[in-house]
Amino acid sequence: MSRPDLLDRLARAQAIRTRDGLLRRVRMIERADGPRIVIDGKALLNFASNDYLGLAQHPALREAMTHAVAQSGVGASAAHLLGGHRDEHAALEEKLAAWTGRERALLFSTGYMANLGAMQALLSADDICVQDKLNHASLIDGARLSGAQLKRYAHADVAVAKRQLASRPDAAALLATDGVFSMDGDVAPLRELAALCKKKHVVLMIDDAHGLGVLGTDGAGSLAEAGLSQDDAPVLMGTLGKALGVAGAFVAGSAALIDGLVQFARAYIFTTAMPPALAAAASVAVDLARAEAWRRDKLHRLIAQFREGADARGIALMPSRTPIQPVPIDNSERALRISQQMENARFYTPAIRPPSVPAGKARLRITLSASHEETDIERLLDALASALAAQRNG
Numbered sequence: 269m270s271r272p273d274l275l276d277r278l279a280r281a282q283a284i285r286t287r288d289g290l291l292r293r294v295r296m297i298e299r300a301d302g303p304r305i306v307i308d309g310k311a312l313l314n315f316a317s318n319d320y321l322g323l324a325q326h327p328a329l330r331e332a333m334t335h336a337v338a339q340s341g342v343g344a345s346a347a348h349l350l351g352g353h354r355d356e357h358a359a360l361e362e363k364l365a366a367w368t369g370r371e372r373a374l375l376f377s378t379g380y381m382a383n384l385g386a387m388q389a390l391l392s393a394d395d396i397c398v399q400d401k402l403n404h405a406s407l408i409d410g411a412r413l414s415g416a417q418l419k420r421y422a423h424a425d426v427a428v429a430k431r432q433l434a435s436r437p438d439a440a441a442l443l444a445t446d447g448v449f450s451m452d453g454d455v456a457p458l459r460e461l462a463a464l465c466k467k468k469h470v471v472l473m474i475d476d477a478h479g480l481g482v483l484g485t486d487g488a489g490s491l492a493e494a495g496l497s498q499d500d501a502p503v504l505m506g507t508l509g510k511a512l513g514v515a516g517a518f519v520a521g522s523a524a525l526i527d528g529l530v531q532f533a534r535a536y537i538f539t540t541a542m543p544p545a546l547a548a549a550a551s552v553a554v555d556l557a558r559a560e561a562w563r564r565d566k567l568h569r570l571i572a573q574f575r576e577g578a579d580a581r582g583i584a585l586m587p588s589r590t591p592i593q594p595v596p597i598d599n600s601e602r603a604l605r606i607s608q609q610m611e612n613a614r615f616y617t618p619a620i621r622p623p624s625v626p627a628g629k630a631r632l633r634i635t636l637s638a639s640h641e642e643t644d645i646e647r648l649l650d651a652l653a654s655a656l657a658a659q660r661n662g
């Protein structure tokens with residue numbers, strides 16, 4: 269037997285993806301002015317961004333970042349534990365803990381790393397990790413990295429989660445779920461999951477990448493909206509690159525949890541601290557997200573307008589009350605064609621295909637932002653209606 273060649277194998281996998289019409293393509297954004305972007309020289313209205321509150325280009329964030337760069341340079345130049353931890357990081361961690369109603373918070377460079385770090389620090393091979401089937405890839409990867417037994421329950425099905433936990437009654441257990449599901453936009457049954465976890469001595473971990481800034485009083489997220497405290501949901505992961513418009517992430521919880529992560533989360537320990545200027549910008553983003561409730565109010569008005577308009581035009585949507593408003597298309601090639609037609613009509617609404625979503629569940633993942641206007645939504649709905657109708661007839 270001869271040794272298989274890894275690069276050949278990669279190329280074959282790529283060829284299969286191409287054959288199946290599942291190839292992904294990186295598109296370059298030549299210019300961005302809020303939701304107005306330019307791709308391939310064409311001006312498009314962007315309905316794919318996670319900048320839900322319209323903060324990514326806010327003057328106060330630019331100002332905070334440039335000021336911090338002028339003060340302290342660009343790179344943190346070391347890991348947090350080895351001289352990379354600056355006052356900008358410390359201030360942001362305090363702000364995030366206060367906002368989310370947790371004792372402490374710990375910064376990570378990305379949400380992907382925060383999930384990996386927290387799960388690897390908490391779980392080991394003898395444990396069980398129970399997860400929603402539609403969880404973000406980083407939660408799945410975190411469980412894999414930890415070596416714990418991973419069981420995935422049918423989407424939002426608390427009864428199945430309960431059975432899976434009961435299969436290993438003596439194992440230490442973590443139940444992890446997205447707060448808001450990234451490709452579907454619906455909210456997890458958080459209160460039921462919290463009650464189950466409390467009863468069965470299971471630690472509940474929530475990834476609130478899409479809830480933070482968007483849901484709950486002053487935007488504190490899906491847990492705040494559900495009225496769940498640190499005691500109910502001990503591990504909260506939030507990201508700074510979506511509604512907050514910056515980059516990076518954090519885990520919030522008890523002082524004991526954070527102290528433990530500092531010691532054992534390898535994705536925290538063995539990496540350079542995020543640039544302090546990013547932390548400075550994120551601090552201002554948190555202040556704005558909390559104080560400027562009009563951004564959330566406007567966003568939720570646009571969501572209602574989109575859903576009512578879709579209903580009036582006979583466009584089927586998924587049950588979501590968040591800015592993630594997918595239009596189910598099911599067939600991948602059809603989703604690509606509709607997305608292309610939307611682009612011809614000057615809307616950027618990329619098709620999401622397997623493996624990002626289950627087979628046969630392709631969709632346009634439309635996201636709304638406080639930086640959109642009512643007229644943008646009306647035009648989007650009209651374009652959607654004609655693209656869908658053209659595909660039905662053609």
Ligand SMILES: *Cc1c(COP(=O)(O)O)cnc(C)c1O
Binds near residue numbers: 450475507517
């Ligand atoms: C985007 C996202 C992440 C990863 O966050 P990054 O900071 O972009 O790495 C994790 N979980 C969910 C649910 C996400 O949507």
